[in-house]
Amino acid sequence: MKFSPNDNCPCGSLKKYKKCCKSFHDKINFPKTALELMKSRFSAFALCNSEYIIFTTHPNNCDFTLDLKSWNNDILNFSKNTKFEKLEILEIIDDEIESFVTFKATLFQDKNDISFIEKSRFLKVEGIWKYIDGQFIEEEEK
Template sequence: MKFSVNESCPCGSLKKYKKCCKPFHDKITFPKTALELMKSRYSAFAVANSDYIIFTTHQNNPDFTTDLKSWTNDILNFCKNTRFEKLEILEFIDGDLESFVTFKATLFQKENDISFIEKSRFLKVEGIWLYVDGKFID
């Protein structure tokens, strides 16, 4: 997917992508909080950056695999077939080594609304926040 660095960042910050999540995606800097990581991961899906999704996924995540080719293809297929409409942060529980972010992702595949609410869990490992898992909320 072609995405201009001068467009608004998909995370909803109202900043340009190049001044918001792109430095995280390029590993120039790392998110200081799990909330920043969560938003940058949403943006990575929106711009089809599978490398960043894989890099920021904890090895205890159910989707984690050492088959990087298959994992990359799965992520890119999801990104290609999904329209990332909006991200809303509902709750952020900040901790030193474990944090939780509850969010609503508004997504569409073709004209089907596949939006969801998730409470995500993040762990800080060697100074870097990683996505561990999440629970869907009805």
């Protein structure tokens, strides 16, 4: 997928990528809040930036592994085969070292809707937010 720094950021901010998540992905800045981390991780998945996903994953996360080659390949395989359509933030519970962000990710694989709602938990480790885990939430029937 061709993507320019002048394209809109995949996180849904309506800002250009270079003015939004790019500085996080390039490690020029670090997200100041769990919400910024959540959005930058969504963008990283959309842009196949496995290095950023690995960097921002807490060591106690169940996917965390020292087998970086395999982990990297798993992330890239998922990202390359998924269309990241939209990110909607539903709820934020913000605190200084532990925060929660509930979001809906609208995703497609081979025209199949694999969208989900997750309540993600983030911990601040040595001043840097990390994704530790998440809980899927059933979407209420309309």
